[in-house]
Amino acid sequence: MDSVGWMALGATILIASTLMDRLEQQHINPYTIPGLLPGLLGIAMIVLGGLLALRSWRRGGVKRPPSNPTAQDRAQRRRLWMVIALCMTFDVALVGHGLPFWLAGWIFVTTSILLLQHATRKAAGQKLTARVLLKAGAIGLGAGLAITLVFQEIFLVHLP
Template sequence: MLSADRLFGLFWTVLGAAIVFESWRMDRLEQQHINPWTVPGLVPGLLGIVLALFGVVLAARRAPPSEMPVEQDLLGLEEPPPEPTHGTDEPWRIALSLLLCLGFAGGLVGSGLPFWAAAFVFLFLAILLFEWPDRRAAGTLARGAAQAALIAAVAAALVTLVFQEVFLVRLP
């Protein structure tokens, strides 16, 4: 019987491969002398490759030691390592992801705010809110907010730079 990870890994692998296939079939616009870095299908194709690779990794990964029989525990651990404090058993994370993504795509981008600022807000809130429970428990909220701001600023600048200078995409 397939585990949920294997099933979802197979799903993401097939979806990624389908995206790569359809991206490859797109018109390259050679007759219009389009820069090869800006051809239609390039970014979706690259994302499809990454999606398929992560799907393979998800499908192929082994069960954690806590789920393996003792005779298969190659690490020789007497007790399994502690489970992470968060995971798929916390549905608020899925809801928060959906809310942040919809807020970014539907509210921030195209609202008059420069893309780099919208990306900064999205990334800052995502990092801060997903780390909130662990940071609050550890008493490091201020440090976490500072780190989130730094990471968001660097990532927003790099994403904007790559899209504008490498892919020649005009961002709002």
């Protein structure tokens, strides 16, 4: 499966490099065309992808039956996609659209801690308490304010 992806990527790079402008109207030296190295990299990727496919075929990788995920695997996968969704929402929707960074940070950190702790506690048969909610809110606010203060005010780094 990996090998097919690598070979496809290599072929795409090779085709794009071949079709790339050779700057003939600028009368450049033909050995310095911009697509030279990318084209060679594409060829190398196809060759190595092919070797990967050959090795996998020799080891019987194609015939291997798919493994059945356990309940733990499923929980881990759910948790992973939740974290990816949280991080993408923060970076794509909250940051850089007018919301102050400390506020965006507060919302993100608090929500993440609560959702992650909820998942852990649910597995242990426990519920989120008011104390946990308050603690998460305080940590989120502290993190948002501290990062803004240190980066923007002390070290004069521009924040999104």
